[in-house]
Amino acid sequence: MSGLIITSLIILVFVIIYQIGKASEYAAILRGEKKVNAQVNRAMAWALVGTFILGMWGIWECHQYFKDLMLPVAACRTGENYDSMFNVTIMVTGIVFFLTQAVLFWFCFKYQDSGKRSSYFFAHSNKLELIWTTIPAIAMAILVAIGIRNWFDVTSEAPAEATAVEIVGKQFNWIIRYPGKDKILGKRDFRKINDANNVLGLDWNDPHNADDIIAQNGEIHMVVGKPVKLIIGSRDVIHDVGLPHFRMKMDAVPGITTTLWLTPTITSDSMKLITKNPNFVYEIACDQLCGKGHYAMRGTIIVETQAKYDEWFAKQQSYYATANPSAAPAAPAADSAATAPKAEAGKEISMK
Amino acid sequence: MNIEGIITEGAHTAHAHDSAGGHHGHEHHEQHFIWKYIFSQDHKIIGKQFLITGIIWAIIGALFSVFFRLQLGFPDSSFPIMEKFLGEWAKGGKLSPEFYYALVTMHGTILVFFVLTAGLSGTFANLLIPLQIGARDMASPFMNMLSYWFFFAASVIMLISLFVETGPASGGWTTYPPLSALKEASLGSGIGMDLWLMGMSLFVISSLLGGLNYISTILNMRTKGMTMTRLPLTVWALLFTAVLGVLSFPVLFSGVVLLIFDRNMGTSFYLSEIFIGGKALPNIGGSAILYQHLFWFLGHPEVYIIMLPGMGMASEVLSTHSRKPIFGYFAMVISMVGITFLAFLVWAHHMFVTGMSPFLGSIFVLLTLLIAVPSAVKVFNWLTTIWRGNIRFNPPMLFALGFVSLFISGGLTGIFLGNSALDIHLHDTYFVIAHFHIVMGVSAFFGMFAGVYHWFPKMYGRYMNNTLGYIHFFMTFIGAYLIFWPMHYEGIAGMPRRYYDYSAWESFKNFQSINGFISIVATVVFFAQLVFVFNFFFSIFKGRKLTTLNPWGSTTLEWTTPINPGHGNWEGDIPEVHRWPYDYKDDGNGNDFIPQTTPLRPGEDAH
Numbered sequence: 001m002s003g004l005i006i007t008s009l010i011i012l013v014f015v016i017i018y019q020i021g022k023a024s025e026y027a028a029i030l031r032g033e034k035k036v037n038a039q040v041n042r043a044m045a046w047a048l049v050g051t052f053i054l055g056m057w058g059i060w061e062c063h064q065y066f067k068d069l070m071l072p073v074a075a076c077r078t079g080e081n082y083d084s085m086f087n088v089t090i091m092v093t094g095i096v097f098f099l100t101q102a103v104l105f106w107f108c109f110k111y112q113d114s115g116k117r118s119s120y121f122f123a124h125s126n127k128l129e130l131i132w133t134t135i136p137a138i139a140m141a142i143l144v145a146i147g148i149r150n151w152f153d154v155t156s157e158a159p160a161e162a163t164a165v166e167i168v169g170k171q172f173n174w175i176i177r178y179p180g181k182d183k184i185l186g187k188r189d190f191r192k193i194n195d196a197n198n199v200l201g202l203d204w205n206d207p208h209n210a211d212d213i214i215a216q217n218g219e220i221h222m223v224v225g226k227p228v229k230l231i232i233g234s235r236d237v238i239h240d241v242g243l244p245h246f247r248m249k250m251d252a253v254p255g256i257t258t259t260l261w262l263t264p265t266i267t268s269d270s271m272k273l274i275t276k277n278p279n280f281v282y283e284i285a286c287d288q289l290c291g292k293g294h295y296a297m298r299g300t301i302i303v304e305t306q307a308k309y310d311e312w313f314a315k316q317q318s319y320y321a322t323a324n325p326s327a328a329p330a331a332p333a334a335d336s337a338a339t340a341p342k343a344e345a346g347k348e349i350s351m352k
Numbered sequence: 353m354n355i356e357g358i359i360t361e362g363a364h365t366a367h368a369h370d371s372a373g374g375h376h377g378h379e380h381h382e383q384h385f386i387w388k389y390i391f392s393q394d395h396k397i398i399g400k401q402f403l404i405t406g407i408i409w410a411i412i413g414a415l416f417s418v419f420f421r422l423q424l425g426f427p428d429s430s431f432p433i434m435e436k437f438l439g440e441w442a443k444g445g446k447l448s449p450e451f452y453y454a455l456v457t458m459h460g461t462i463l464v465f466f467v468l469t470a471g472l473s474g475t476f477a478n479l480l481i482p483l484q485i486g487a488r489d490m491a492s493p494f495m496n497m498l499s500y501w502f503f504f505a506a507s508v509i510m511l512i513s514l515f516v517e518t519g520p521a522s523g524g525w526t527t528y529p530p531l532s533a534l535k536e537a538s539l540g541s542g543i544g545m546d547l548w549l550m551g552m553s554l555f556v557i558s559s560l561l562g563g564l565n566y567i568s569t570i571l572n573m574r575t576k577g578m579t580m581t582r583l584p585l586t587v588w589a590l591l592f593t594a595v596l597g598v599l600s601f602p603v604l605f606s607g608v609v610l611l612i613f614d615r616n617m618g619t620s621f622y623l624s625e626i627f628i629g630g631k632a633l634p635n636i637g638g639s640a641i642l643y644q645h646l647f648w649f650l651g652h653p654e655v656y657i658i659m660l661p662g663m664g665m666a667s668e669v670l671s672t673h674s675r676k677p678i679f680g681y682f683a684m685v686i687s688m689v690g691i692t693f694l695a696f697l698v699w700a701h702h703m704f705v706t707g708m709s710p711f712l713g714s715i716f717v718l719l720t721l722l723i724a725v726p727s728a729v730k731v732f733n734w735l736t737t738i739w740r741g742n743i744r745f746n747p748p749m750l751f752a753l754g755f756v757s758l759f760i761s762g763g764l765t766g767i768f769l770g771n772s773a774l775d776i777h778l779h780d781t782y783f784v785i786a787h788f789h790i791v792m793g794v795s796a797f798f799g800m801f802a803g804v805y806h807w808f809p810k811m812y813g814r815y816m817n818n819t820l821g822y823i824h825f826f827m828t829f830i831g832a833y834l835i836f837w838p839m840h841y842e843g844i845a846g847m848p849r850r851y852y853d854y855s856a857w858e859s860f861k862n863f864q865s866i867n868g869f870i871s872i873v874a875t876v877v878f879f880a881q882l883v884f885v886f887n888f889f890f891s892i893f894k895g896r897k898l899t900t901l902n903p904w905g906s907t908t909l910e911w912t913t914p915i916n917p918g919h920g921n922w923e924g925d926i927p928e929v930h931r932w933p934y935d936y937k938d939d940g941n942g943n944d945f946i947p948q949t950t951p952l953r954p955g956e957d958a959h
Contacts, residue, residue, distance in 0.1 A: 003433065010879070014886055021819035021887070025896060040818075044745035047826065048753070055833060066841040069862045082777060086844075089774060093764040100760050103735055108753060111674070113742040118944060119676040120740035121937045123959065128736065129683045129729065136728040140721040143771060147721075148714045150773035155710035171537070171628075190625040191632045201627070232707075236628040237531040238640055240705065240780065244846025244859060247777040251706045253640050254530060255624030258707030283859050287780040287848045289524045291531060291538045292449040295851035 038115060045112040052105035072275045075245045075282070075303070076262045078154045082247040085146050092139055154248060158261035162227035165220055167284075168200055169232075169239030169252040172293030174218035174284060175199055180211020180318055185231065190254075193235065197323035200235075204320070214319040218284065218299030222264050223309045229261040239297065242287035245271075249287050264303040271303075391501075393493035394919040398500050399478030400811060403804070405507060406471020407885060413462035416455045418878050423447045425871025427853045427864075441519065449852045450539045453522040456850060457540065458514065460525025461548070463793065465555055466510065468658045470503050472800050473597075476661055477566045477590045479807060483910035484584050486575025486927055488920045491568040495561050502558035506551045513547035521548035524850065526651065529622040529643050533614045536629035546615070549608050556605045559597050566594040575909070577929035582948065584908050584933040585678060588685050589664025592692040593657050599696070600653040607646030614638070641706050648699035656695045658792045659759075660688065662799020663730060666752040669802045670734055672906050673749035674741025675944050677934035680733040681959070687726035687733075694723045704772040705779050713772045720770035727763050731756065742944070747821030748806035754829045755798040761833075762791025765840065780850075783843025786836045794832040801825075804888070809903050813916045814895030820887040824880055831877035838866050907947050908933050932959045 028036040074080045111119075166177040166185055177200060179185045186202055186209030193201035199216065202209040222228050232241050234252040241260065242249040250260045272280045284299030304312070392398060419438070422431050423446075430445035441451035478496065482489055490496045513520040522540025523532040531537045532545055570583070570591045583591075613619040614635075622643045623635035671678040678684060700708060700716045734756050743749065765787040768774045778784065801824075808816050847860045854860040854867075902911040909929070913921050927949045935946040940953075952958060 003436065006433075014882070017820065017823065017883060018817075018886065018890065021817040021823075024819045025817060041743075041745050044750065044822070045743075048745070048750075051826070051830060054830075058833070059837070062838055062841070065866070066838070066845075070841065070845050071859070082773070086768075086774060089768055089771070093767055097760065097764055100731060100735065101757060104738075104753065104757055104760075107735065107738045107741075108743060108745075111738060111741045111743050113675070113744045117742060118938065119674060119742040119936065121677065122679065122736070122740065123677045123934070124680045124682065128732075129680055132732040133725060133729055136725050140724050140767075143767065144718055144721050147717055147771035147773040151714060151717065151771075151776075152710060154773065154776060155713070190627050193627040193632060195630065201632075236626055237534070237537050238528055242780070242846065242848060244777065249705050249776060249779060253707060254626045255636075255638070255640065256707060277858075279858055281858050283857060285846070285848050285857070285859075289453070289528075289531065289850045292453060292522075294453070295449070295853055296856060298856065 038113075041113055045109050048105055048108045052101070055101075071244055072271060072280075073266070074247050075264055075266045075271065076247075077265065078150070078262065079245070079247040081150050081153065085150055088146060089143060092143065156261075158229035158259065159227050162229040162261055163223075164229050164231055165222075166200075166231040166233065167220065167241055167252070167299070168235055169241070169286065169290070169297070170199075170235040171237065171291050172286075172297040173216070174241075174286075174297070174299040175235075176215040176218060176220050176299075177319075178213040178215075178313075178316070179208070180213060182208055182211055184208040186210070186212055190235065202319065210320055211318045212320075213316045214322075220284070220299065220301045221309055221312055222301060222303045223306050224264055224267045224303050226306075227261055227263045229259060232258045232260065237290050238288050239286050239290050240288035241299075242285040243282070243301070244285065245282050251288055264301075267303045267305060268301075269304075391497060393489070393497045395478045395482050395490050395493065395496060396811070396917070396919075396921075398496055399475050401500050402470060402474030402478060402503070403811075405504065406467050406475060407888065409462050409466040409471060409507065410881075411885065413459050413467060414878050414881060416459040416462070418875050419447065420452055420455045420459070421871040421874045423452055423852065425868040427855060447852075450522060451519055452852045453524075453538075453850070454519040454540050454544070457522050457524055457527075458510075458520050461510070461521070461552075464525060464654065464658070465552070466503075466507060468792070468796050468800075469559065469597075469654070470555070472796065473590060473593050473657065473661045474500070474503065474562060475800075476586070476665065476803050476807075477562065477594065479811065480586050480910065481566055481569050481590055482573070483810070483913065483921060484587050484908050484933075485570060485573060485578055486909050486929065487569060487573040488922070488926065490565050491573060492565055495565050499558050499562035499565065502554050502561060506554035506558060509547050509551040509554065513544050513551065516543050516547065518542040518544055520544040526644075526647055527611075528647075529611060529614065529640055530626055530628075533611060533622055534626070534628055534633075535615075546612075549612050549615075552608055553605060556601045556608075559601050563594040563597040563601075566590060567598065570594075575926050575929060578909075578948075581682075582929055582932050584664075585667040585681070585684055586661075586664040588688060589660045589667075592688050593660045596653040596657050596660070596692055596695060600650040600657075603646055604650035607643055607650075610646070611643065641703070641708070644703050644706060645699070648702045649696075651702065652699040653695040655788075655792050656691055658796045659799075660691070661803075662755055662796045663688070663759075665799050665803040665806070666734065666755045667737075668908075669748045669752040669806050670737050670756075671934050671936065672806075672904050673744045673746065673752070674738045675744070675905070675936050676737060676741035677936050678733070679736040679739075680729075681932065681934065683729055684733055687729045690726035691723060694719060694726075698723060698770075701770050701772070701775070704775045717770065717772050721767065724763070724767055724770075727759075731760055731763070746805070747816070747818060747825060748802045750822070750825045750829075751798045751802035751805060754825065755795055755802060757829075758790050758795035758798060758832065762787055762789075762795055766791065777846065778843055780848055781843035782839040782847050782849055785849050786839035786843060789839075790832065790836050794828075794836070798828075801828075801884070806904070807910075808888075808891065808895075809898050810910055810913075812892050812895065813898050814891055815898065815903070816887050816891040816895060820883055824884045824887065827880035827883075828877060831873050831880060834873045835870050835877065838870060842866070902947075905943070905945050907935055907945050909948060912947065912949060935959075 074083050164179055164185055168175045186206040188201045189203050190201050192198055232250055232252045234254045239252040240249055241252060246262050248260055250258050272278055282301035286294055286297035419434055432445040434442035435445050441448055518539045521527060521544045522538055532541050535542050570587060610621040614622050620635035620638035622640050623638045626633045667678050698720045701720045704713050769778055769787055805816055805821055842863050847863060898915050909927055912927050914923060929948045930951045931948055933948055939946045
């Protein structure tokens with residue numbers, strides 16, 4: 001019933017609008033088309049100017065509204081470079097935006113047909129074309145230069161001392177793997193994946209896997225001021241590791257390994273103070289449509305001091321130990337975890 | 353050139369090339385309805401067929417956006433009306449995530465391909481090319497008819513896909529594999545995806561048949577005196593549009609065919625090392641990124657396929673209604689050449705974060721930002737065109753001015769996204785949504801609206817209602833900025849696109865109320881478009897009748913045809929052209945324009 005009422009209301013509104021349109025057409029004929037056209041033309045010129053002024057006010061209001069909702073200061077060095085380059089680009093494009101829009105609407109108003117003037121025949125000028133080809137070209141060259149410098153910086157090879165952390169996407173969560181004490185991530189093979197006890201398909205023949213730690217809650221721990229190299233992969237479809245607070249992202253593609261590296265400069269706790277938000281958390285957002293749960297594919301990053309990190313790390317168990325509780329009694333990964341699988345791996349190798 | 357023959361032999365024999373399609377010398381007896389309006393070979397009718405099919409698709413696509421905007425704006429509410437439209441996909445008036453993604457996917461597919469490619473260049477290339485170059489029809493009217501009917505078949509298949517049980521394709525309009533290749537990955541990757549691929553294949557065929565026809569018509573069938581440098585800019589724009597389509601759609605086709613193989617025949621073009629649905633797939637050695645290269649090799653030129661017709665029509669409309677020649681005709685043509693050429697060299701800027709080589713990325717940055725130069729030249733030329741003009745603010749002119757404003761806004765944000773160092777954060781956020789909706793969504797639509805309002809009198813011999821046109825313009829113009837301006841901010845704040853719900857995200861849940869605002873405006877703007885649809889269909893039958901041949905005081909050839917031209921366009925000989933198309937100057941008899949058919953006066957400069 002309500003649907004019917006709404007439908008008929010909509011139809012009614014259309015009929016009214018149409019009647020207004022039709023009536024204005026008849027009125028124009030009655031009152032002399034020329035005169036009415038001139039009036040309408042003037043009204044439209046004013047309406048455009050009004051729209052422009054309203055628009056500028058709207059931009060101001062929009063800016064005020066968003067000012068406090070935007071991302072906090074970038075949490076790594078490349079992110080700071082990002083923000084300054086972003087500001088330069090905003091400045092360049094902003095100037096062009098306001099100038100060209102103002103000129104457009106000003107011309108509309110100034111050169112409305114008033115019946116008093118005739119238009120000025122002005123068909124071409126090579127000088128003008130040359131000017132406005134050269135100036136944008138120079139502006140673009142500058143932006144490209146800044147861009148490419150930052151681009152090579154952010155995509156550069158990670159420093160040798162960077163901690164490797166693997167992040168693997170699957171529908172619909174992130175799996176994190178840390179190398180254990182040996183600082184080396186062991187080999188993995190998608191054919192060995194088993195959701196029960198080998199979520200990443202670690203190859204137990206590779207002794208480097210024995211002490212690797214896997215976090216299935218999508219939480220990455222980082223030490224403030226220490227470079228981290230993310231080794232990005234995917235188990236099924238394309239995902240994307242989006243790190244808005246660090247101003248970077250990289251796709252996770254099945255069959256291909258991609259990387260990102262960064263040095264976090266602000267701990268999660270300091271960020272809570274900076275943003276005045278006690279619930280603040282660095283989030284990892286999946287930025288490539290990956291299926292129905294895409295919007296909930298959330299990971300987090302905890303940036304902490306070395307001491308806190310060590311404390312956390314000491315509590316972690318190797319994945320081998322947690323996934324095979326009978327084979328290896330629970331033991332902290334940091335000290336003795338590797339022994340059992342190493343022995344087993346050795347056995348398998350010798351049997352070959 | 354057989355045009356000479358047509359001119360000397362007169363109107364009746366000029367229809368000789370139609371006789372292959374049937375027995376309809378329509379000047380002697382009325383054609384049957386089916387041959388005149390359904391399987392017509394008259395380019396004007398085919399143009400209208402494209403336009404009306406495009407309008408129907410646009411309503412469907414826009415309605416989809418209203419549905420998913422309701423979800424985005426009010427994730428906690430339910431809208432029983434959605435259940436009426438969508439059935440079990442919106443049980444209790446709440447959209448399911450699967451169908452949310454299906455709606456997003458189909459919104460993109462429909463608007464990009466079925467409306468802004470077929471509906472836009474299909475309409476205006478068909479309508480304007482023969483009329484503006486002085487030809488009686490296309491080089492091959494039969495192929496032209498096929499082009500529409502392949503598009504129709506593609507439309508039917510795409511429409512059917514909306515009704516299958518597992519829903520239509522839901523992997524985004526770009527349908528990246530492996531998501532789109534594996535049935536286990538998503539409901540929409542089942543039969544819905546197969547129908548999507550079939551529909552797109554037919555669509556490519558339609559587009560190629562049309563494009564080849566447009567190119568050969570423009571190159572071969574210009575009337576006497578219509579040299580290339582006397583072509584209106586619309587025709588130039590449609591020529592480059594067709595060239596882009598003909599060279600890039602086959603690449604999409606190859607990408608689509610390989611995807612069909614991967615889906616159904618066990619090949620591994622795009623698949624490698626995948627564990628899904630509880631088991632490891634046997635595919636090894638493919639590259640998911642290969643598809644993206646093939647897709648964007650079309651996908652980026654596609655953006656210009658959408659933009660160029662609007663640019664051409666805006667040029668024409670701005671010049672006509674400012675009563676002033678287009679400024680820098682040759683610069684306009686050269687900048688279109690530049691855009692067309694560069695359009696093929698920038699596709700990988702959609703792929704900066706796929707892990708591609710940073711060096712390769714930097715080359716694409718350079719080429720992408722280079723394309724800003726010809727675009728800037730066009731904007732400055734448009735501004736100079738209206739400078740010291742005599743502007744008449746009728747609806748086509750308002751939409752052309754709106755086109756320029758939106759093109760500036762959307763073009764400038766492209767400078768951010770084309771620069772990989774900035775794209776690395778903005779990629780796949782709402783900044784991208786805002787950018788491309790303003791520039792190739794709304795701006796291209798404004799070009800199309802300008803064209804429809806401007807050439808409606810030529811299409812139907814009647815005017816559209818001006819008052820409704822003004823309402824339509826201001827609601828759409830202001831609404832578009834209200835919708836997309838705030839999205840830039842959301843994108844800068846990192847808010848990802850294609851999310852069903854943001855409430856679980858500490859970083860993005862702040863934007864809930866602005867999302868609601870955007871959704872309300874989007875719904876209002878949707879209804880504003882219905883004002884246009886209403887105006888369009890009502891004016892076909894009830895609009896004010898045209899009483900003069902040349903209502904806008906225009907110089908180009910289409911306005912020398914009768915008010916309701918029959919098949920063949922001109923009743924007598926086809927006109928001969930003596931001057932360029934933008935001679936808006938005093939003709940000595942009190943008119944402020946000189947048609948292309950008027951010979952140069954003694955001592956007059958050609959241009």
